[in-house]
Amino acid sequence: MKEPKIVLKANLPTPIEELSFNGTSFYMKRDDFTGSEYSGNKIRKLEYLLADAIRKKADYVFTCGGAQSNHARATAFAAASLGMKSKLFLRGKDKALAEGNMFLDKMVGAELKFISAKDYSEARNDIMVAEAKKLKKKGKKVYIIPEGGSNAMGVWGYINCVQEIAEQIDLKSFKGILSACGSGGTSAGLLVGAALLGLKLKVYAVNVCDDEEYFRKRIIELAEECIKNYKLDCKLDPKKLVIIDGYSKEGYTNISKDKVKVISSLAKQTGVLLDPTYTGKAFCAYNDHFLKGKKKSKVMFIHTGGLFGAFAHRKEYLAG
Numbered sequence: 001m002k003e004p005k006i007v008l009k010a011n012l013p014t015p016i017e018e019l020s021f022n023g024t025s026f027y028m029k030r031d032d033f034t035g036s037e038y039s040g041n042k043i044r045k046l047e048y049l050l051a052d053a054i055r056k057k058a059d060y061v062f063t064c065g066g067a068q069s070n071h072a073r074a075t076a077f078a079a080a081s082l083g084m085k086s087k088l089f090l091r092g093k094d095k096a097l098a099e100g101n102m103f104l105d106k107m108v109g110a111e112l113k114f115i116s117a118k119d120y121s122e123a124r125n126d127i128m129v130a131e132a133k134k135l136k137k138k139g140k141k142v143y144i145i146p147e148g149g150s151n152a153m154g155v156w157g158y159i160n161c162v163q164e165i166a167e168q169i170d171l172k173s174f175k176g177i178l179s180a181c182g183s184g185g186t187s188a189g190l191l192v193g194a195a196l197l198g199l200k201l202k203v204y205a206v207n208v209c210d211d212e213e214y215f216r217k218r219i220i221e222l223a224e225e226c227i228k229n230y231k232l233d234c235k236l237d238p239k240k241l242v243i244i245d246g247y248s249k250e251g252y253t254n255i256s257k258d259k260v261k262v263i264s265s266l267a268k269q270t271g272v273l274l275d276p277t278y279t280g281k282a283f284c285a286y287n288d289h290f291l292k293g294k295k296k297s298k299v300m301f302i303h304t305g306g307l308f309g310a311f312a313h314r315k316e317y318l319a320g
């Protein structure tokens with residue numbers, strides 16, 4: 001097994017807290033504590049990806065995401081901390097008074113290129129490659145990170161996280177781990193990490209876009225690619241992956257009133273805030289499946305961050 005190198009330092013290990021919601025106790029892995037400007041799950045993947053960018057002597061890092069992408073924001077800050085420039089290819093339109101993640105992207109000096117939803121879904125990688133070629137002609141080297149940092153190398157972020165959790169708590173007493181899923185790399189890492197440690201854990205992925213079929217294929221593909229590329233000594237059991245679909249009917253960037261109520265109750269009862277796009281939806285699924293009617297949950301919730309996204313949804317949050 002050959003683990004890729006790390007140069008950045010996320011704030012690890014993140015704590016695991018025992019909390020109580022509506023009378024049910026449960027464990028939450030606080031990956032919203034991985035940093036401040038680069039908080040959330042993405043920095044775990046970026047630790048590996050940006051080490052690769054430095055190895056390849058990149059001047060620029062390119063990546064893509066939604067207008068409020070946590071991944072894009074974390075990439076821009078992490079690149080700046082390593083002395084690299086960043087360019088973010090964002091789906092949507094610029095806002096004169098940028099909020100949340102987009103405000104932070106601008107503050108850190110990332111170059112922003114806005115692209116239509118159609119171009120984003122059909123050609124985002126081609127667009128990034130074409131721009132990288134232009135810079136190459138000027139003697140600059142570009143390192144391209146795919147959406148969400150989800151490729152075989154990025155998967156290492158959450159292989160590492162399972163190992164970290166196993167050192168903090170007896171994972172054998174848990175039935176599973178649940179997280180939000182947007183590009184699949186987090187869930188793929190959890191699957192591979194659990195397989196490497198021989199754990200029987202189920203990996204529950206709450207998809208915030210696309211559907212069950214898409215993510216089952218995508219996550220297994222990513223996990224298998226990582227196992228193959230790094231010659232990892234483990235066998236994947238696809239039955240360990242459970243996709244919990246149906247929690248993003250309001251749309252990727254939106255949040256429904258009933259979900260805001262859960263987010264707001266959790267904040268009041270525990271002092272933990274969730275974001276509208278990912279963790280808010282994932283926690284509602286977690287509550288329905290693994291908290292309601294139980295004294296203690298045997299599934300761990302991973303808070304994957306995204307807090308800045310809440311600032312772009314102040315109206316909906318305050319109305320809840």
Ligand SMILES: Cc1ncc(COP(=O)(O)O)c(C=O)c1O
Nearest residue numbers: 070148182183184185186304306
């Ligand atoms: C806050 C947050 N949680 C969860 C996810 C999902 O992680 P992944 O893209 O690895 O599926 C993302 C990004 O997509 C995110 O920004």
